[in-house]
Amino acid sequence: MIHDYDVLVIGGGPAGSCAAWRTQTAGLRTLVVEKQAFPRFRIGESLLPHGNALLRETGVWPKLEKAGFIEKYGASFHLSNGMADKEVVFADALVPGLEKTFQVERAKFDSILLEHAREAGAEVRTRTAVRSLTVEAEGHRVSLETASGPEEVSARWVIDASGRDQFFPSELKRTLDPSPFPKRVAIYNHFHGVARAAGSKGGNTLVVRLPDGWFWIIPIDAERTSVGLVTTIAAMRQANAEPADIFRKTVAGSPKLSELMAGSSPVMDFHVTSDYSYFRRQLAAGRMVLAGDAGGFFDPIFSSGVYMACYSSKLAAEMVVRAHRANRPLTNGECLRYAKRVKAHASVFQRLITTFYDNDGFAVFMSPRPPVKIGAAITAIVAGHARLTWPIRWRFYAFLFFCRIQRWFPTAEKIDFTGMDAVAQTPRAAR
Numbered sequence: 001m002i003h004d005y006d007v008l009v010i011g012g013g014p015a016g017s018c019a020a021w022r023t024q025t026a027g028l029r030t031l032v033v034e035k036q037a038f039p040r041f042r043i044g045e046s047l048l049p050h051g052n053a054l055l056r057e058t059g060v061w062p063k064l065e066k067a068g069f070i071e072k073y074g075a076s077f078h079l080s081n082g083m084a085d086k087e088v089v090f091a092d093a094l095v096p097g098l099e100k101t102f103q104v105e106r107a108k109f110d111s112i113l114l115e116h117a118r119e120a121g122a123e124v125r126t127r128t129a130v131r132s133l134t135v136e137a138e139g140h141r142v143s144l145e146t147a148s149g150p151e152e153v154s155a156r157w158v159i160d161a162s163g164r165d166q167f168f169p170s171e172l173k174r175t176l177d178p179s180p181f182p183k184r185v186a187i188y189n190h191f192h193g194v195a196r197a198a199g200s201k202g203g204n205t206l207v208v209r210l211p212d213g214w215f216w217i218i219p220i221d222a223e224r225t226s227v228g229l230v231t232t233i234a235a236m237r238q239a240n241a242e243p244a245d246i247f248r249k250t251v252a253g254s255p256k257l258s259e260l261m262a263g264s265s266p267v268m269d270f271h272v273t274s275d276y277s278y279f280r281r282q283l284a285a286g287r288m289v290l291a292g293d294a295g296g297f298f299d300p301i302f303s304s305g306v307y308m309a310c311y312s313s314k315l316a317a318e319m320v321v322r323a324h325r326a327n328r329p330l331t332n333g334e335c336l337r338y339a340k341r342v343k344a345h346a347s348v349f350q351r352l353i354t355t356f357y358d359n360d361g362f363a364v365f366m367s368p369r370p371p372v373k374i375g376a377a378i379t380a381i382v383a384g385h386a387r388l389t390w391p392i393r394w395r396f397y398a399f400l401f402f403c404r405i406q407r408w409f410p411t412a413e414k415i416d417f418t419g420m421d422a423v424a425q426t427p428r429a430a431r
């Protein structure tokens with residue numbers, strides 16, 4: 001007998017769990033299939049305060065508050081030579097209500113979200129992978145691979161929240177938007193013994209900027225800190241060394257990183273993730289929607305991934321529920337509007353990311369006292385407020401303008417990267 005569902009959600013990450021909670025509580029019989037056993041390791045541990053409201057809507061927030069996650073009140077940005085820094089305090093944002101969020105170990109966070117969807121009544125099957133999918137007149141026929149062998153189910157709707165996984169193919173995934181970024185790579189691990197500031201600043205994300213890359217330092221519990229190096233694939237190829245060696249050498253070449261990482265030790269093998277920046281042109285068609293990373297992801301610098309997963313899955317689930325109740329597939333207009341809304345938020349982060357990687361833009365970002373509350377508007381965006389209300393919008397555009405003209409008409413103190421060690425180069429002291 002083939003089991004029949006209203007909605008099949010592929011993937012039990014934040015996008016899948018939040019979508020499943022929403023469709024199930026709207027009365028649609030929902031199945032979530034997740035190919036891995038949970039809890040499972042995931043990178044992406046820093047949340048954004050603007051995403052709190054989306055998590056609150058699903059009722060999972062009290063469970064997150066009880067889980068003992070580290071509280072995050074802001075982020076600190078440093079130059080790798082220790083010569084400049086800037087602290088972003090969420091409480092200073094132009095928009096109130098963005099004061100804090102959490103740094104989360106994703107294995108624990110994702111399990112809480114998935115369990116929450118199950119408690120809402122969604123059927124959740126882990127260690128079950130979607131292998132293929134056939135479109136039928138009124139929905140989809142889906143082949144699953146389960147621990148006890150192959151199985152078929154049918155579902156009127158599919159929400160593909162399978163993350164960056166390329167295995168599961170679909171027509172929707174074929175065409176990508178042209179990428180605004182070069183191909184980048186991240187080398188990361190969890191560490192014991194990384195230095196932390198005292199008090200509430202100890203929960204901040206630390207970003208350490210190199211001439212051609214950057215490090216994240218994210219405390220994920222009392223002992224462990226997530227630390228990762230991001231650079232271009234071209235720089236990594238040029239370094240021509242093992243990822244762990246590139247990571248260690250780059251730490252050794254930076255006074256700021258050496259100070260923070262002194263006496264620390266990795267707790268597992270180094271992970272490498274490359275070529276993660278893309279957005280799919282189409283995000284929905286017929287009875288299928290892509291949510292979260294399955295639709296696209298740009299760059300980890302401003303920690304927007306989980307927020308975008310929660311935001312896109314909310315829009316996706318609401319669109320599916322509406323069409324289901326009207327007993328029809330998605331209209332072209334709905335699909336285009338969905339993609340437009342998701343990409344509008346993503347493009348705000350994309351423009352901020354572009355300024356971060358540009359040395360002139362970064363100098364403006366690091367400016368200690370930008371005029372007319374431009375800093376407070378940028379803080380709101382760094383806290384995830386990608387909805388550009390007018391007071392944020394004009395200040396953001398002014399900020400982008402100052403970044404663009406900085407090279408010729410500097411409005412912020414210039415940063416000289418020439419004397420700084422680049423990624424994976426031999427430390428100066430050893431030359």
Ligand SMILES: Cc1cc2nc3c(=O)[nH]c(=O)nc-3n(C[C@H](O)[C@H](O)[C@H](O)COP(=O)(O)OP(=O)(O)OC[C@H]3O[C@@H](n4cnc5c(N)ncnc54)[C@H](O)[C@@H]3O)c2cc1C
Pocket residue numbers: 010011012013014015016033034035036042043044045046047048128129130131161162163164165167168186228273276291292293294297300303304305306307309
């Ligand atoms: C280096 C790096 C650092 C990052 N740092 C941050 C950060 O600090 N903060 C932040 O918010 N974001 C960060 N991100 C982004 C973040 O990791 C993702 O945006 C987020 O995990 C997306 O959630 P998701 O639910 O879409 O996908 P995922 O969390 O990837 O979940 C997808 C799930 O689908 C399952 N799956 C895949 N294929 C199948 C299949 N065929 N059948 C069944 N199940 C399947 C997978 O096993 C997985 O569990 C980072 C990303 C990178 C690459």
